[in-house]
Amino acid sequence: MSVDGPRTSVFTFQSAVHSHHVLRSLEELRQKELLCDVTVEVERRSFRAHSSVLASCSDYFYTRLTNRSRPNPTVRLPDEVTVEGFEPLLQFAYTAKLHFTKENILEIHRCAEFLGFQNLDKACFEFLVPKFSGGGGTSKKVKGKSKSQASHEKSQSICSPDDQTPETGEDRVPQDASTVMQAASATPSEESPEECPPITNDKVMQLDLSTLYARSTAYHMGDGQDQFCLQNCGPQLPSSSMAAAEVCPFLSISSTGDNEKLRSSAAGDILAMEDDFQKELAMDVHCEPPTDKDLNIASITEGHFDQREGPLISPTDCSQLCPLNSAQSSGDLDSISGAPDLSNIGTDDNQVFDSNEQTFSELTPKDCSTERSTVEREVAEHLAKGFWPDLSSTLNEPLPLDSIDQSSAGNGSDFHWLKHLDLGAAPDDCPFLRDLSSNDRQTSGGDTLSKEDTEDSPCMSPINSRETSECESDGDCAQCSSSEQVQEVDLPFPVEQISSMTRRAFLQMLKREQLTPEQLEFVQDVRRRSKNRMAAQRCRKRKLDCIYRLEGEIKKLRSEKEKLLQDHNQLKLSIEDVRQNLSGLCQSLSTDAAPQSEQLQALARYFSSDCPTSVLLTPMASPSLAGPDQDAHANSSLDTFLADTCPEGDTVALR
DNA sequence: CCGTTTTGTCATCCC
DNA sequence: TCGGGATGACAAAAC
Numbered sequence: 055m056s057v058d059g060p061r062t063s064v065f066t067f068q069s070a071v072h073s074h075h076v077l078r079s080l081e082e083l084r085q086k087e088l089l090c091d092v093t094v095e096v097e098r099r100s101f102r103a104h105s106s107v108l109a110s111c112s113d114y115f116y117t118r119l120t121n122r123s124r125p126n127p128t129v130r131l132p133d134e135v136t137v138e139g140f141e142p143l144l145q146f147a148y149t150a151k152l153h154f155t156k157e158n159i160l161e162i163h164r165c166a167e168f169l170g171f172q173n174l175d176k177a178c179f180e181f182l183v184p185k186f187s188g189g190g191g192t193s194k195k196v197k198g199k200s201k202s203q204a205s206h207e208k209s210q211s212i213c214s215p216d217d218q219t220p221e222t223g224e225d226r227v228p229q230d231a232s233t234v235m236q237a238a239s240a241t242p243s244e245e246s247p248e249e250c251p252p253i254t255n256d257k258v259m260q261l262d263l264s265t266l267y268a269r270s271t272a273y274h275m276g277d278g279q280d281q282f283c284l285q286n287c288g289p290q291l292p293s294s295s296m297a298a299a300e301v302c303p304f305l306s307i308s309s310t311g312d313n314e315k316l317r318s319s320a321a322g323d324i325l326a327m328e329d330d331f332q333k334e335l336a337m338d339v340h341c342e343p344p345t346d347k348d349l350n351i352a353s354i355t356e357g358h359f360d361q362r363e364g365p366l367i368s369p370t371d372c373s374q375l376c377p378l379n380s381a382q383s384s385g386d387l388d389s390i391s392g393a394p395d396l397s398n399i400g401t402d403d404n405q406v407f408d409s410n411e412q413t414f415s416e417l418t419p420k421d422c423s424t425e426r427s428t429v430e431r432e433v434a435e436h437l438a439k440g441f442w443p444d445l446s447s448t449l450n451e452p453l454p455l456d457s458i459d460q461s462s463a464g465n466g467s468d469f470h471w472l473k474h475l476d477l478g479a480a481p482d483d484c485p486f487l488r489d490l491s492s493n494d495r496q497t498s499g500g501d502t503l504s505k506e507d508t509e510d511s512p513c514m515s516p517i518n519s520r521e522t523s524e525c526e527s528d529g530d531c532a533q534c535s536s537s538e539q540v541q542e543v544d545l546p547f548p549v550e551q552i553s554s555m556t557r558r559a560f561l562q563m564l565k566r567e568q569l570t571p572e573q574l575e576f577v578q579d580v581r582r583r584s585k586n587r588m589a590a591q592r593c594r595k596r597k598l599d600c601i602y603r604l605e606g607e608i609k610k611l612r613s614e615k616e617k618l619l620q621d622h623n624q625l626k627l628s629i630e631d632v633r634q635n636l637s638g639l640c641q642s643l644s645t646d647a648a649p650q651s652e653q654l655q656a657l658a659r660y661f662s663s664d665c666p667t668s669v670l671l672t673p674m675a676s677p678s679l680a681g682p683d684q685d686a687h688a689n690s691s692l693d694t695f696l697a698d699t700c701p702e703g704d705t706v707a708l709r
Numbered sequence: 710c711c712g713t714t715t716t717g718t719c720a721t722c723c724c
Numbered sequence: 725t726c727g728g729g730a731t732g733a734c735a736a737a738a739c
Contacts, residue, residue, distance in 0.1 A: 557727080585728075587717060593731055594716090 080107055081148035092119060093128040096140045100128075103144060111147040113170025132168075139165030146171075545573060552577055553584030 083089050083104070090102035105127075108115035118129055131140065139161035146152040154162055165171075546567050555563065560581065569577065 582728095583718065586719080586730095589729055590717070590731080592729090596730090 077148065077150065080104060084148055091126055093126070094140070094144075095128060095130040096135055097133075097137050099137050101140070101144055103147075107147050108144075111171060112143075115169065134168050135165050136161055138162075140169075143169065143171055545569075545577065552581045553588075 084102065084107075087102045090104055092103055092105040092108065094101040094103055094108070105115070105119040109119045110116070115129070119127070138158050142153050142158070142162050143166055152162070547563065551563075552560070564574065564577070567573075
């Protein structure tokens, strides 16, 4: 790594809630009819609104309003548009929420189509309308369609990344939502296609795109420097002892402090539905208007950070939000991955996460291309600490066992924090990490990582980062050969990507990139070793768990053994007492009752002898001093004798 | 310097 | 047959 000279860092403050504030303010203005500059007439009803808002949401209004000649125009909508269909759309334009019922969904759909709410159309109706109109089988149909559509879109984006027309942030939103919705809906349908509860008429559903919108804006706002916390907070954090969920702000996205349900969704909190519908979709519920807390999107980074409002959620909450950092989470993810369509979130349609992937690979080399100054680092860390007060503490705390399991921090890599995300267990299960940066170049306008970037960046890969620093200090390290190999093969993508992506994505990437045999061999080698490394960690963790479990069992068995021994001793003592009592009793009886002396004397001899405990405990059935017949005779004689001579209590005690 | 622990890697087996 | 995960064994680094 070479240091070209002093570098001036530019820090950017990016608010993740600004756009939402603007939208909310616009809605308030509309309700107060302030600054409204257009009147929309629908079926003799008038709606005051802001032309800019309408134009930005609807192609129809865009055409009508941008070509207007006079101020404060009145737009009379044709008969095709009804109040029933238009009013929810208007509200959606101002709130990003669409309230609908089974009755009016078709009407809304029709109006949306007419007015050119195309993105909403994609996001919502392709999924919803078949749901409402069709039966259980429709979901599959829709799913299939969406899947092919998504893959079609993806293939398009892959084949011609440069052909993509630049999308506005708003344009992206519904597509994102569409993706997630389809995926989410497919999951339960897939598991129990027959059990989908019917959607009742009286339910008012609400499609909430606000959180996603906020998410999208957070990533796409600004001057093109899309940000994603994974690449920003991670590599700059100084300690390897850190659970990603405690650190990574991305994992706290869209957490609503008031709504615990929000945090349980692995796929994201996109869709808000109620009751049966919610169960069917297995998604989150939004019953409250979005608050600022909904926009807990933040990424702190050197040179860039996002504003975060509302109370910070605890690390625990973070982990709940995106179950990535524990074995249990891993299991959860496994189960999630079992639902094929959920995986489409990232693989078949990377719209949502492309930005992440893009920035991951795109920004990292930039940011790391030159050595950071201490001041820069301090600023970045200070910012991070400012937003995550407990960050500093977590930095110094050793990882819990669970986290250790998932970490593969042995390389001292700058991406150690990323590895805490359980990439090994299910790298493709978390949509935020799936195919990490696999499509980076597609969305970044075809910007491929240059050779300079690759070579200069210490953050390009675990291997690169560590070895560079080590070689700087040590001069000669064993892994220099690997580092050299990385540079020799000159990969057109970051090395860390190799192990984090799914096999399918990996193969696709190999297809895309025309790698030389050396590169191919190296890449496969890296992937194999990386996978094996993580497998070894899991294996060791399991072994440790097994040891702990066995130790616990041993402890338990020992205490049981102690208890049994105590019982045994107690029984022994009581048996001894009984024996002595009986012995004395028999002795005295044998002297008093001469006619039965023979039997009694034998009995006395028997009780005074060292017979086994078991025999003593069941003297009536056991004595083997004589044959079975004699035993029976002795027993009956003893019964009679005891009934005649012994006090009642003694008889009972003996038996 | 030596023993122990941790971690990565390889070989092999199994699914 | 191939790929991937699990695991024992080994070596090197770290402590």
